[in-house]
Amino acid sequence: MNRTFTFLPPLLGGAALIALIAWFLPSWNFVLAIGLAKGLPVLGLVLLMRGGLVSFGQGLYYALGGYTVGLASQYFGLKDAAALLVISAIGSALVAFVVGLLLSRYRDIFFAMLTLALSMLLYGILVKSTELGGTDGFNVHGITLFGIPLTGADRMNGLLLLIAVCVLGAINLGLFGATAFGRLLAGVRDNEIRVEYLGASADRAVLIAYVLAAVMAALGGAMSGIIVGHIDPEMAFWATSGEFVVIAILAGTGGVLAPFVAAVVLEVVRSFAYQYAPNTWQLVLGLIILALILFLPQGLSGLVRRGPRAVNAGEKS
Amino acid sequence: MTAPIIAAKGLRKRFGAVVAANDVNVDIMPGTISGLIGTNGAGKTTFINMITGYLQPDEGSILLEGGEIVGLTPRDVTRRGVARSFQIPQLFNSLTAVENLTLAEAALRSRGFAGFAMLPDSALEKSARATLERFGLERFGDSLAGTMPEGIRKLLDIAVAMVARPRVLFLDEPTSGVSSEEKFPIMDRVIAATRADNMSMLFVEHDMEIVRRYSDRVLAFFEGRVLIDDKPDVVMNDTQVRTLIIGEEKAHG
Amino acid sequence: MNGLLGAVVDGILYSAWLFIIAVGLTLIYGVMKILNMAHGTFYAVGAYVAVTLLGWWFAQGLPPWGIVPVMILSALVAGLVLGVVVERGILARFAGRDPIVLLLVTYALFLILEDVIKLIWGVDPWIASDPLWVFGQVEFGELIYPTYNLFIVVVAAVVGGLLTWFLQFTAKGKILRAVIHDPEVSRSMGINVGRWNLIAFITGSVLAALGGAFTAPTISVVPGMGVEVVVMMFAVVVIGGLGSIPGTVVGALIVGFVRSFAVHYWPELEVFSVYAVMALVLAIRPQGLFAGVELRKI
Amino acid sequence: MAEVKPLLEVDGIDVAIGQVQILRKVSLAVPKGAMVGIIGRNGAGKTTIMRAIMGLLPLQAGAVRFDGADVSREPAHKRAGRAIGFAPEDRRLIPELTVEENLLLPSWANHHRDAQERLEGTYRLIPEAREFRNRRALQLSGGQQKLVAIGRAHMVGTRLLMLDEPFEGVAPALSKRIAEVVASLRPLGLSVLLSGADLQHAGASLDRVYRIDRGQVDAS
Amino acid sequence: QADKPFKIGVPTFLSGAAAGPFGIPAKNAAEIFAAAANAGELPAPYDKKGFGGRPIELVVIDEAGGTTKQVSEFRNLVEQQGVDMVVGYTSSGDCLAVAPVAEEMKTLTLFFDCGTPRIFEAADYQYVFRPVATATMDNVGAALYVSEKLPEFKSYAGINQNYAWGQDAWADFEGTLKSAKPDAKLTTSQMPKLGAGQYNAEISAILGSKPDVVHSSFWGGDLEGLILQGAPRGLFKNSVVVLTSGETALHRQAKQIPDGTIIGARGPNGIFAPENTYNTWFRKAYNDKTKEWPSYPSYHMVQSLMAAKLAYEKAQGGDAAKVPTKEDVAKALTGLSFEGPSGKVEMSLGKGHQAVQEMVYGRVKKDADGNIGFVDVVRYAPERVNPPEGVSSADWIKAGLKAAN
Numbered sequence A: 001m002n003r004t005f006t007f008l009p010p011l012l013g014g015a016a017l018i019a020l021i022a023w024f025l026p027s028w029n030f031v032l033a034i035g036l037a038k039g040l041p042v043l044g045l046v047l048l049m050r051g052g053l054v055s056f057g058q059g060l061y062y063a064l065g066g067y068t069v070g071l072a073s074q075y076f077g078l079k080d081a082a083a084l085l086v087i088s089a090i091g092s093a094l095v096a097f098v099v100g101l102l103l104s105r106y107r108d109i110f111f112a113m114l115t116l117a118l119s120m121l122l123y124g125i126l127v128k129s130t131e132l133g134g135t136d137g138f139n140v141h142g143i144t145l146f147g148i149p150l151t152g153a154d155r156m157n158g159l160l161l162l163i164a165v166c167v168l169g170a171i172n173l174g175l176f177g178a179t180a181f182g183r184l185l186a187g188v189r190d191n192e193i194r195v196e197y198l199g200a201s202a203d204r205a206v207l208i209a210y211v212l213a214a215v216m217a218a219l220g221g222a223m224s225g226i227i228v229g230h231i232d233p234e235m236a237f238w239a240t241s242g243e244f245v246v247i248a249i250l251a252g253t254g255g256v257l258a259p260f261v262a263a264v265v266l267e268v269v270r271s272f273a274y275q276y277a278p279n280t281w282q283l284v285l286g287l288i289i290l291a292l293i294l295f296l297p298q299g300l301s302g303l304v305r306r307g308p309r310a311v312n313a314g315e316k317s
Numbered sequence B: 001m002t003a004p005i006i007a008a009k010g011l012r013k014r015f016g017a018v019v020a021a022n023d024v025n026v027d028i029m030p031g032t033i034s035g036l037i038g039t040n041g042a043g044k045t046t047f048i049n050m051i052t053g054y055l056q057p058d059e060g061s062i063l064l065e066g067g068e069i070v071g072l073t074p075r076d077v078t079r080r081g082v083a084r085s086f087q088i089p090q091l092f093n094s095l096t097a098v099e100n101l102t103l104a105e106a107a108l109r110s111r112g113f114a115g116f117a118m119l120p121d122s123a124l125e126k127s128a129r130a131t132l133e134r135f136g137l138e139r140f141g142d143s144l145a146g147t148m149p150e151g152i153r154k155l156l157d158i159a160v161a162m163v164a165r166p167r168v169l170f171l172d173e174p175t176s177g178v179s180s181e182e183k184f185p186i187m188d189r190v191i192a193a194t195r196a197d198n199m200s201m202l203f204v205e206h207d208m209e210i211v212r213r214y215s216d217r218v219l220a221f222f223e224g225r226v227l228i229d230d231k232p233d234v235v236m237n238d239t240q241v242r243t244l245i246i247g248e249e250k251a252h253g
Numbered sequence C: 001m002n003g004l005l006g007a008v009v010d011g012i013l014y015s016a017w018l019f020i021i022a023v024g025l026t027l028i029y030g031v032m033k034i035l036n037m038a039h040g041t042f043y044a045v046g047a048y049v050a051v052t053l054l055g056w057w058f059a060q061g062l063p064p065w066g067i068v069p070v071m072i073l074s075a076l077v078a079g080l081v082l083g084v085v086v087e088r089g090i091l092a093r094f095a096g097r098d099p100i101v102l103l104l105v106t107y108a109l110f111l112i113l114e115d116v117i118k119l120i121w122g123v124d125p126w127i128a129s130d131p132l133w134v135f136g137q138v139e140f141g142e143l144i145y146p147t148y149n150l151f152i153v154v155v156a157a158v159v160g161g162l163l164t165w166f167l168q169f170t171a172k173g174k175i176l177r178a179v180i181h182d183p184e185v186s187r188s189m190g191i192n193v194g195r196w197n198l199i200a201f202i203t204g205s206v207l208a209a210l211g212g213a214f215t216a217p218t219i220s221v222v223p224g225m226g227v228e229v230v231v232m233m234f235a236v237v238v239i240g241g242l243g244s245i246p247g248t249v250v251g252a253l254i255v256g257f258v259r260s261f262a263v264h265y266w267p268e269l270e271v272f273s274v275y276a277v278m279a280l281v282l283a284i285r286p287q288g289l290f291a292g293v294e295l296r297k298i
Numbered sequence D: 001m002a003e004v005k006p007l008l009e010v011d012g013i014d015v016a017i018g019q020v021q022i023l024r025k026v027s028l029a030v031p032k033g034a035m036v037g038i039i040g041r042n043g044a045g046k047t048t049i050m051r052a053i054m055g056l057l058p059l060q061a062g063a064v065r066f067d068g069a070d071v072s073r074e075p076a077h078k079r080a081g082r083a084i085g086f087a088p089e090d091r092r093l094i095p096e097l098t099v100e101e102n103l104l105l106p107s108w109a110n111h112h113r114d115a116q117e118r119l120e121g122t123y124r125l126i127p128e129a130r131e132f133r134n135r136r137a138l139q140l141s142g143g144q145q146k147l148v149a150i151g152r153a154h155m156v157g158t159r160l161l162m163l164d165e166p167f168e169g170v171a172p173a174l175s176k177r178i179a180e181v182v183a184s185l186r187p188l189g190l191s192v193l194l195s196g197a198d199l200q201h202a203g204a205s206l207d208r209v210y211r212i213d214r215g216q217v218d219a220s
Numbered sequence E: 001q002a003d004k005p006f007k008i009g010v011p012t013f014l015s016g017a018a019a020g021p022f023g024i025p026a027k028n029a030a031e032i033f034a035a036a037a038n039a040g041e042l043p044a045p046y047d048k049k050g051f052g053g054r055p056i057e058l059v060v061i062d063e064a065g066g067t068t069k070q071v072s073e074f075r076n077l078v079e080q081q082g083v084d085m086v087v088g089y090t091s092s093g094d095c096l097a098v099a100p101v102a103e104e105m106k107t108l109t110l111f112f113d114c115g116t117p118r119i120f121e122a123a124d125y126q127y128v129f130r131p132v133a134t135a136t137m138d139n140v141g142a143a144l145y146v147s148e149k150l151p152e153f154k155s156y157a158g159i160n161q162n163y164a165w166g167q168d169a170w171a172d173f174e175g176t177l178k179s180a181k182p183d184a185k186l187t188t189s190q191m192p193k194l195g196a197g198q199y200n201a202e203i204s205a206i207l208g209s210k211p212d213v214v215h216s217s218f219w220g221g222d223l224e225g226l227i228l229q230g231a232p233r234g235l236f237k238n239s240v241v242v243l244t245s246g247e248t249a250l251h252r253q254a255k256q257i258p259d260g261t262i263i264g265a266r267g268p269n270g271i272f273a274p275e276n277t278y279n280t281w282f283r284k285a286y287n288d289k290t291k292e293w294p295s296y297p298s299y300h301m302v303q304s305l306m307a308a309k310l311a312y313e314k315a316q317g318g319d320a321a322k323v324p325t326k327e328d329v330a331k332a333l334t335g336l337s338f339e340g341p342s343g344k345v346e347m348s349l350g351k352g353h354q355a356v357q358e359m360v361y362g363r364v365k366k367d368a369d370g371n372i373g374f375v376d377v378v379r380y381a382p383e384r385v386n387p388p389e390g391v392s393s394a395d396w397i398k399a400g401l402k403a404a405n
């Protein structure tokens, strides 16, 4: 088998496992769903991070996905999840393409901050849009998939759909990693001068990764809107994007499964902290993050990867 | 008479008070190998930087097979068949040597929509290892570029540059940092590869032995000017070159 | 006319406040390459310590002129304790890790400190507003301001002046710049890089706490007050060019004035203003206004 | 002839970077006032030895002694304080400072009272540096940076000067002079440790040469 | 079964800026209520032990973390902690998001403090209630008060937080003035972001525009900051300032709040609460526990819990051994009318799920010792400051506070 596809068995296994857990522990399936929905933007972030780029503004697309679902179902009566997901994906891809034409020139902290600024601009607009509920946002209900209900008592269906979306997203990015553009990202991170002197466009690779990441984030936001049944500007707030970054770092850049695992783990940890340390859950969460960084230097994906690589030594030139 | 593949005319470049190129005129003929020598700071790297689009000359023109390339980006220049290595190697430090070469191949194939096609892992790796072997680097296939010794990085830098199969190749001090007993075998390999593909090549070098042995002609730079541009023997015996660059005359009084 | 004067005065006050805190952030980043997400929380701790000490000071009926030293002392105490504990206790353990991982470490720190603040000071707001009254008022046109508000401008000028003088004109400052650029080579030249890291981190923390201490009397000191601050400071330092002191001055002035003029003339745009100007500056100058220099690489 | 105690003694050191073992049981000695070369092909470990001596890499085993004192656990900046100067092969100047400030940095760091004299000495050694003393380091060509880096090491290295590949990338006229100059430092009691793929330039003046291959050293 | 503890989930802010002014007072109130109820020490008709004999057990969680988190935690409260009822939420966004989930999970949920009228105007619920009034009456009341009580009032400005609470407050205030005082002129409307803390520029802009009245729905640290920064700059001297949620800052900042400032308490709570046995009990119990006087969020909490207790016991129909169904309790709550520490409460809107109360405003007048007192206290009957059933607040205000007729 081609090495490109090695991620498939664990991915499908993981998906089946999550579905099983949700089946046997129904009281956890909402937490799992939230985790998975956050995993999608993280998946995109991890792709960007392979190119050395950290976006502090994936909330922009998370919100875009959520609001697409909300607006289309509220104002245009479109209630079918498949159609909503497709519209979210296409819409955010278009936005990301235009925005990306500017953004793809930026690197490092400047990329991070510009993405942050852009998502905060959307946040500002949403906050001011009282017709859309302002900061309170609004509820989304009655979304179905080809007539099958997804929420309420049938939320297992919603979770299954989400799992399917995650698997497709992960396969998509896994395969992208094997394309020329996908491989180029590592070069962009390491040495852009060399990339240019190989006749390739670093900006182009960044643009493509950015658009893909945006689509993932939008799908996550759309699924979150469907499953939570509520959307609000918080989705575009920097803290939301920041949380994606946190999960992405915990996940590490090693694979397409780790983002989901990290997101779910963090969500479960957070749930426990909320219930058992309501007054100090932030402290607990902070300590756990520190411990994870200390003991898993490569992120969760480092757990399954071969030994650590001394990347730091690369500062030679 | 054949036309030069690269014709640089009247190049000027200054950085504040420093004149790094002062009316530089150089023709590079197809299929030839030129050596470029000069004191430190003479403008050798600047010359390569201007040709490959990293720096824009203040004045002058550079024709690649008759077409103007001043104003093009490094990427565009590279796509037109010019490649280079660097005085300080430019590698993908967190990747292995094999990965560096496959990435170079990926870069080559990322032009246009072809970039979305999936690349065959094993085939790429095989050709990367073959390239390494050609440069005698097979031992380093799986070590990270960032952790390799300087000399190996130099070589890998050249190998990476040659993945694109350019028609003109510029090497900035290819053998500095390489042990002396290995300099010649390495140059042999590089020269063989260039000749095989009928490339033109220009290399900057401080080691006069190498220059004498491998160049068809030699250019000597001094303070942004071309001191002399001639056959190796002529250049090496030129008094100015001997005093200013090789530093022999002084010894002989 | 009055409106304009007010906008300018408010702009200066706001810029001064931004500068003091942001310059600490930029200093820490410059030396340690750590973008400290907990910087806003350090600011909050400075405010809490100051408000506690000030409350005590006035409760004792001690003379009002003493509050400036009290606030400086608060900042020093807060900055030193936080600086030493965090740098030696936590950051040193993660030395050499990827900057992005260090970012996550400071984020964890931010979470932890937010709760630690709650454990120490509770969730009720703290107030010590006497300084706003005891120094009287000044008038600019028709607008009156507590004289105390001008203190922050003085503090900002002193901080900015001292830092610039130190970095540009003293040998120690140039040593620090060497550390900023290349810690390893600095070590082999005989520079104690570990100590400079600590010094830079403490200085940055003290500056954040100083901003908090001088702001404390004018605000209600509440949990979470540092959360928004840190994003604002990121905007300032990014506009100015990370790691650059003159850049931070300019960044603070731009953000301060843009916000002030928005409030005065286009209040509905106030929320957008900072991010819009950040996007605009970056669109024109991708590296910020005063980007650091790189050694020639090729 | 009674063997005097060497100035620098590297005694069976093992060094690993990350998981990779780079040096194995490396020993070498630099007598006072001697000029010693380390020759080895690329990747043999020359740079690693120097970095280990400087304290930039931790030792797994063995010891480094300088002037009789065991400095194995001493941090790098203290070793510089013992008047060991190190010019790395990849130059590493501070780009935003001027050439002169770059040269003065070690003196400031080590509180040299005679900084100005040292500077004059360095300019005498490398007159080129005087020419571009007020230019910022970021603008220098590769070779010019190399010269300044050697000069900077010379500012602090009044007892031991470690030059990693000083002749690489330097035009022949200049590398000859560097060799001469380095040799001329010897009468002043300075010891020099040089590395290179070959040291023909230093050639005759070397008192002792160590050959290193795959992290192991033989004296010759 | 009948003496199994009755578990109540209490999501309220334990961290962030809302913890001090709202979350912790509410939590205190809930704990006081639970202790007193379990001991059977509440005034009649709340004097049965616990909930119809079942001891009350509180599960307090933090409301911080965003709506998604709250929806998730709501599910956890129900499915993992097995709570019988949820009484909580200060943030309107959380209320809006939780309501449909509560309905879906058939969990009795009482919102105790959030203000947005949208909840029961936009949807019908069976299991969701709000036994306190919406924020509409705060701002309608404030507008009525300034237009009726300040004859010289010609221009006004606003400073409100830039989120739904502040935006709605401002829209209601301005909307009501349009009909109550059509010739009054707007000078400037400032909307700094939530938690900004520093308002020098905003204060300058307001001072520069010289309004007669300044409206603010600020709360918590923002409110205190506005008072701290505004007072020395003459904000309260040059204009009459209306603080619709001013009550929470009252005791802490007595020194700074000048005479004449108009203060609201989101209903007849705290200082404006009527003299009755419940209020007497509550003030004493709260002060015994915390050494402070209760402010409106704690009134809101006790009031909500009282409604729940009353409805539960009503659903028992006098049979202390009976465990009523949720549906029975919901039915008992619907349209309930009861009396608590802040007087009479009628669940008369939103098909009996939404309470109305009277609204009270007064102007500060300190005595010689600087203790805060009030003059010109006006009590607006519920129907003057709340829309009639079936009409949304927004429409009602737009129509000049006139219903269909």
Ligand SMILES: Nc1ncnc2c1ncn2[C@@H]1O[C@H](COP(=O)(O)OP(=O)(O)OP(=O)(O)O)[C@@H](O)[C@H]1O
Pocket: A310, A313, A314, B143, B146, B147, B148, B149, B150, B151, B152, B177, D017, D018, D020, D022, D040, D041, D042, D043, D044, D045, D046, D047, D048, D049, D089, D197
């Ligand atoms: N950071 C690192 N991580 C892993 N291995 C490393 C690292 N740095 C160097 N090495 C390895 O250590 C060996 C010795 O390297 P070193 O740089 O000391 O060689 P050198 O003799 O100085 O070579 P050169 O002449 O090229 O400078 C090399 O094989 C190299 O691959």
Ligand SMILES: Nc1ncnc2c1ncn2[C@@H]1O[C@H](COP(=O)(O)OP(=O)(O)OP(=O)(O)O)[C@@H](O)[C@H]1O
Pocket: B015, B018, B019, B020, B038, B039, B040, B041, B042, B043, B044, B045, B046, B047, B087, C296, D138, D139, D140, D141, D142, D143, D144, D169
């Ligand atoms: N980007 C730049 N900014 C300022 N000055 C520059 C820049 N690039 C080159 N110079 C100056 O131009 C002159 C020529 O530099 P160049 O790098 O071309 O020299 P070189 O011949 O390659 O020298 P070497 O053999 O030392 O590499 C030098 O004096 C250098 O300082």
Ligand SMILES: [Mg+2]
Pocket: B044, B045, B046, B087, B172, D141, D142, D143
């Ligand atoms: Mg050069």
Ligand SMILES: [Mg+2]
Pocket: B149, B150, D046, D047, D048, D089, D164, D165
């Ligand atoms: Mg080396």
